Structures are given as C-alpha cells and as structure tokens.
Amino acid sequence: MPAADEWAILAEGLVKRFGAVQALAGVDLRVPTGTVLGLLGPNGAGKTTAVRILATLLRPDAGTVRVTGLDAVRHPAAVRRVIGLSGQFAAIDAYLTGRENLTMVGRLSGLGRGGARRRAGELLEVFELTAAADRLAGGYSGGMRRRLDVAASLVSSPPVLFLDEPTTGLDPRGRAGLWQIVNGLTAQGCTVLLTTQYLEEADQLADAIVVMDSGRVIAAGTADQLKARVGGDRLELRATPDSDPAALVAVVADLGSGPPTVDGDSGTVLLPVADGPHVLAQALARVAAAELHLTNVALRRPSLDDVFLALTEADTDHAEAVESR
Amino acid sequence: MTVTTPSLHLDQDASTAAMTGLRCLASDVVVITGRNLRRLVRVPTLLAFATVQPVLFVLLWTYAFGGAVSPPGVEHYVDYLLPGIFVLAIAFGASQTGVAIADDLATGMIDRFRALPMSRSAVLAGRTLADAVRNLFVLLLMTGVGAAIGFRFHAGVPEAAAAIGLALLVGVAFSWINALLGLLVRDAESAGLAGLLPVIVLVFTSSTFVPVATMPDWLQAFANVNPVTATVDALRALTLGGPTSEPVWPALAWITALLAITVPAAVLRYRRTTAR
Numbered sequence: 001m002p003a004a005d006e007w008a009i010l011a012e013g014l015v016k017r018f019g020a021v022q023a024l025a026g027v028d029l030r031v032p033t034g035t036v037l038g039l040l041g042p043n044g045a046g047k048t049t050a051v052r053i054l055a056t057l058l059r060p061d062a063g064t065v066r067v068t069g070l071d072a073v074r075h076p077a078a079v080r081r082v083i084g085l086s087g088q089f090a091a092i093d094a095y096l097t098g099r100e101n102l103t104m105v106g107r108l109s110g111l112g113r114g115g116a117r118r119r120a121g122e123l124l125e126v127f128e129l130t131a132a133a134d135r136l137a138g139g140y141s142g143g144m145r146r147r148l149d150v151a152a153s154l155v156s157s158p159p160v161l162f163l164d165e166p167t168t169g170l171d172p173r174g175r176a177g178l179w180q181i182v183n184g185l186t187a188q189g190c191t192v193l194l195t196t197q198y199l200e201e202a203d204q205l206a207d208a209i210v211v212m213d214s215g216r217v218i219a220a221g222t223a224d225q226l227k228a229r230v231g232g233d234r235l236e237l238r239a240t241p242d243s244d245p246a247a248l249v250a251v252v253a254d255l256g257s258g259p260p261t262v263d264g265d266s267g268t269v270l271l272p273v274a275d276g277p278h279v280l281a282q283a284l285a286r287v288a289a290a291e292l293h294l295t296n297v298a299l300r301r302p303s304l305d306d307v308f309l310a311l312t313e314a315d316t317d318h319a320e321a322v323e324s325r
Numbered sequence: 326m327t328v329t330t331p332s333l334h335l336d337q338d339a340s341t342a343a344m345t346g347l348r349c350l351a352s353d354v355v356v357i358t359g360r361n362l363r364r365l366v367r368v369p370t371l372l373a374f375a376t377v378q379p380v381l382f383v384l385l386w387t388y389a390f391g392g393a394v395s396p397p398g399v400e401h402y403v404d405y406l407l408p409g410i411f412v413l414a415i416a417f418g419a420s421q422t423g424v425a426i427a428d429d430l431a432t433g434m435i436d437r438f439r440a441l442p443m444s445r446s447a448v449l450a451g452r453t454l455a456d457a458v459r460n461l462f463v464l465l466l467m468t469g470v471g472a473a474i475g476f477r478f479h480a481g482v483p484e485a486a487a488a489i490g491l492a493l494l495v496g497v498a499f500s501w502i503n504a505l506l507g508l509l510v511r512d513a514e515s516a517g518l519a520g521l522l523p524v525i526v527l528v529f530t531s532s533t534f535v536p537v538a539t540m541p542d543w544l545q546a547f548a549n550v551n552p553v554t555a556t557v558d559a560l561r562a563l564t565l566g567g568p569t570s571e572p573v574w575p576a577l578a579w580i581t582a583l584l585a586i587t588v589p590a591a592v593l594r595y596r597r598t599t600a601r
Contacts, residue, residue, distance in 0.1 A: 077442060085437070095367045096363060104359075
C-alpha cells in the first residue's frame with residue numbers, strides 16, 4: 001500500500017447530509033497517483049456529491065479529503081490549482097465560441113492571454129473541434145458540447161482530473177476517443193476519478209472500481225476482483241429443445257462450485273464453476289458418455305453488469321432486512 | 326477523435342503561482358466582464374431589451390404624463406422625468422443579472438468557475454461591471470433621446486458627469502441585489518420576477534414620476550424614506566441645478582449601505598453554492 005503522500009486522492013469518512021437525505025454516510029476513497037478510479041453506482045448513490053466534495057465545491061459534514069496531499073477542506077484554493085472538473089452537465093457558455101470558452105477558462109486558470117490562446121488551440125485540435133472552434137457553442141451537437149466540456153477541464157493541465165459521467169451523450173466513436181484520451185493522460189502521470197453508469201467504461205478504463213449505493217461504498221477492487229466476488233466462471237449448457245434439462249443437470253451437478261440452476265425459458269443449465277476450462281472438459285466428456293445432445297456450450301466470466309446487479313440487489317435486500325427488524 | 330493526447334505540463338505551475346491577490350482579482354474580473362459583454366451583444370433579445378425598453382420608457386412617460394403633470398420648478402416634464410427614468414431603466418435592466426446568475430447556476434457554469442483557481446468574487450464582480458458598461462450605454466442613449474424631445478442638463482458639465490456617475494453607482498447596487506437574488510432563488514424565471522417586483526413597488530412609491538408632495542400623507546411618509554426617492558432626488562439636483570450636497574449624501578449613504586450588505590452576502594452565498 002502506498003504511503004499517505006503517494007495517494008493523489010485520499011478521502012476518509014466522508015459524510016454529507018442535505019436536509020433529510022443522507023447523501024454520503026461515511027465514504028472512503030483512495031486513488032494512487034497515475035491511476036484511474038471508476039466510481040460506479042445507480043442514480044442517487046452519492047457519486048456526484050462525492051465528486052463535488054473532492055473538487056472543493058461542497059464541504060463535507062464530516063471526514064477528511066486530501067488531493068495530492070493538500071487538505072481540500074482547509075485549503076480549497078490550493079486544491080483548485082491541481083484539479084480539473086468536468087461536471088455532470090456540459091458547463092459551457094452557449095454564447096461564446098468553442099475557442100472563447102477554452103480561452104476564458106485558461107485565463108481564469110492564470111495562463112495569461114497568449115498561453116490561454118495556445119492551450120485552447122491545442123485542445124480544440126485534440127478533441128476534433130477545430131472546424132467548429134469559431135462557432136457559438138450553443139449550436140454544437142450534444143457530443144461536441146461534451147467534448148468541449150471535457151477539454152475545458154484539461155486547460156490547466158491538472159494532475160488530478162474529476163470526470164462526472166464524462167461520456168453521457170457521446171456516440172460510440174466519441175466515447176472510444178475519450179477513453180483513448182483518458183488512457184493517454186494517465187500514461188503522463190495524471191490521476192483520474194470518473195463516475196459512470198456504464199460498466200463497460202469502468203471495465204475499460206479504471207485500474208480500480210468503487211461501487212457506491214445509498215451513500216456508502218458497497219464494494220471496491222479491480223474489475224477482476226469484483227467479478228470474482230460474485231463467483232467464478234459460469235458454465236452454460238443448452239440441451240436440444242425436446243430433451244429434459246433435468247437429465248443434463250443430473251450429469252453435471254457435482255462438478256460445480258455451487259448448485260446448478262435452470263433458466264426456465266431456454267432450458268439452459270447454468271453451473272457456477274471454480275476451475276472453468278477443466279470443468280468444461282469434464283462436463284463435455286460426461287455429456288458425450290450419457291449420449292445427451294447440446295445446442296450450445298459457453299464458459300462465461302460474470303460481466304460487471306452481473307456484479308453491479310448482484311451487489312446493489314444484495315444491498316437492497318440488506319437494507320430491507322434492516323428496516324423490517 | 327484523434328489518437329493524440331493533450332499534453333500535460335505537470336511541473337509548469339509558475340504562471341499560476343505568480344498571479345496573486347489583487348492582480349488575480351482584476352484579471353479575472355476583466356475576463357468575466359468580457360464574457361458578459363459578449364453575451365449582451367450576441368443575444369438579440371437582450372440587446373433589444375437593453376436599448377428599446379429605456380427609449381420606450383422615456384417616450385411613453387414623457388408623452389403620457391407630460392400633459393397632466395407639471396411639477397413645480399421645471400419648464401418641461403422631461404427635465405423632471407428623465408432622472409427618474411434613469412433609475413427605472415437601470416433597475417429593470419438589473420433583473421437580467423439575477424436571471425443570468427440563476428442560469429449560470431443551473432447550467433453548471435458556476436460549478437466550473439468555482440473549481441478554477443480564480444478569485445472568489447470575480448464572477449459576481451465581473452457581472453456587475455458588465456452591467457455598468459451596459460448602463461453607461463443605456464444612460465447615454467436615454468440622454469440622447471431625451472435631448473431630442475427637450476431634455477437639458479441645466480447645472481453644468483461637472484454636475485452632468487456626476488449625475489451619470491451616480492446613476493451608474495445606483496446600477497451597481499441594483500446589480501448586486503439581483504446577483505444575490507439569483508443565487509438565492511436559483512430558478513431563472515423566478516429570479517427575474519423577484520428582481521422586478523420590489524422595483525415596481527419602490528419606483529411608483531417614490532418621486533420618480535410625480536412630486537412626493539402630491540401623494541396622500543401615509544404614502545408621503547413611505548416615499549420620503551424610499552431609497553429610490555433619495556437617488557432620484559439626488560440625480561434631479563445634479564441635472565436641474567440648485568443645491569446638490571443635501572440630496573446627494575443620502576443617496577450615497579443608501580448605495581453604500583446596500584452594497585455593504587449585498588456584496589458580502591452574495592459572495593458568501595456564491596462560495597457555498599452548487600448546481601442541483
């Protein structure tokens with residue numbers, strides 16, 4: 001584990017309440033320098049509140065925040081010098097051109113007239129906005145606005161970047177482009193915290209993932225660790241439509257790390273397995289010996305979607321169980 | 326998008342660190358003022374409101390009331406009216422500031438500004454400074470239209486300049502009041518109404534259109550302590566001639582008091598607010 005000063009972002013025990021709503025109920029976040037943390041969770045999980053606290057926009061009711069070692073509660077001005085923020089909405093001035101938007105942010109970041117102009121030109125090129133640079137941003141498409149917004153968060157070359165649902169409204173190409181940019185930034189030592197509802201995005205980009213629900217962290221780890229938590233691989237065997245799945249279950253049941261289930265509609269037998277490839281070979285041998293016929297065989301790792309649903313469902317069950325006591 | 330990655334200059338923060346204190350504030354205010362003036366020129370309806378409305382005020386009130394009202398001591402009603410219309414037009418125009426600030430809050434612009442290493446008061450100060458530039462233009466326009474239908478500065482050039490200056494100061498106070506309203510009300514349409522309602526009440530219960538002496542006693546009592554009366558009377562003293570210090574000091578006192586409350590309150594509110 002890195003020493004305290006090697007964490008680009010270190011938040012401990014964050015609590016925030018808005019009236020009757022407990023937005024954050026004790027959240028810890030640790031992001032090592034040069035890595036990407038994906039903050040994952042359903043709407044209302046507290047992701048945006050957490051980002052706003054880390055980016056000095058909100059003060060936590062309790063807890064500590066350090067960004068590159070700087071105390072965000074006591075020295076917010078110092079923290080603002082090292083962060084970039086792209087919020088949930090594309091915060092750009094519709095009545096300024098794309099270039100003017102970026103130049104304005106540059107000058108407000110202290111780049112000076114010439115520096116701000118140069119940086120704006122550079123970013124417009126990277127985000128493929130050069131052709132539209134001198135048109136009013138109000139006329140941009142949703143994807144262009146989003147790109148301009150993310151570009152604005154990069155104007156001051158911040159070592160720590162907060163991206164709150166950065167690919168919302170982007171088409172697949174724009175999304176892939178943004179992923180490339182984020183990867184390039186971390187290669188240069190930039191630390192990124194991004195919130196997302198796209199599990200694929202967290203899987204692609206994030207070195208570590210934190211899953212939040214109802215203001216709490218319900219799981220944390222790498223994508224692989226999280227998937228392993230939900231269980232290992234899953235063997236899927238589909239018998240021919242006219243055969244009885246029960247026969248198939250009887251043949252393979254004892255190979256699994258847990259009890260098999262049968263998907264009612266398709267008759268597919270789902271078997272959680274610990275050592276996927278080995279079990280697959282054994283299962284196929286037994287099926288052949290029993291002279292059963294299959295229409296499909298698959299060995300699947302749980303997707304992050306499976307993880308996400310399993311974790312948030314478990315959390316909901318837990319909350320309901322607590323409530324009913 | 327291209328494969329190029331925007332370059333980071335992680336070690337290059339000297340330019341930011343060098344900008345401190347007042348220089349930072351001044352530079353930030355200039356940038357924000359420029360932003361708001363660009364918007365003013367580029368939003369056709371804003372420009373129309375900023376120009377057509379004050380001109381209409383001058384013409385409508387002069388010709389509608391001019392025949393019926395003849396305040397003592399002035400030959401043409403427009404001489405009496407124009408200082409009042411200055412305040413009315415500026416106060417109406419200032420409601421746009423509340424709308425714009427509420428809008429910046431809703432669209433996340435204020436979140437963006439607040440996450441930048443910029444001066445804490447520059448967004449509001451830049452907005453009110455841009456308003457002052459607009460107001461200077463509006464005042465000169467109204468003076469021009471007024472002059473075409475008989476208005477004259479009777480007290481001399483320094484007093485005329487002082488009148489414009491005082492009107493601009495009144496405008497700054499109205500801008501800060503509306504900036505605070507925009508931050509508190511948060512909804513752009515409500516912010517506009519919240520800015521206009523008190524203005525309508527205060528303007529019609531003041532010496533803006535008619536001398537206070539013509540009002541019923543109970544209304545006179547209110548009109549005499551109305552800040553709009555104080556400022557309009559001061560402006561009149563500076564445009565019509567006569568003793569100026571007696572009416573000007575109360576107006577300056579009102580403006581100072583209003584700014585002393587609204588500026589810190591608005592900046593404090595700004596520092597704590599985020600989009601929802």
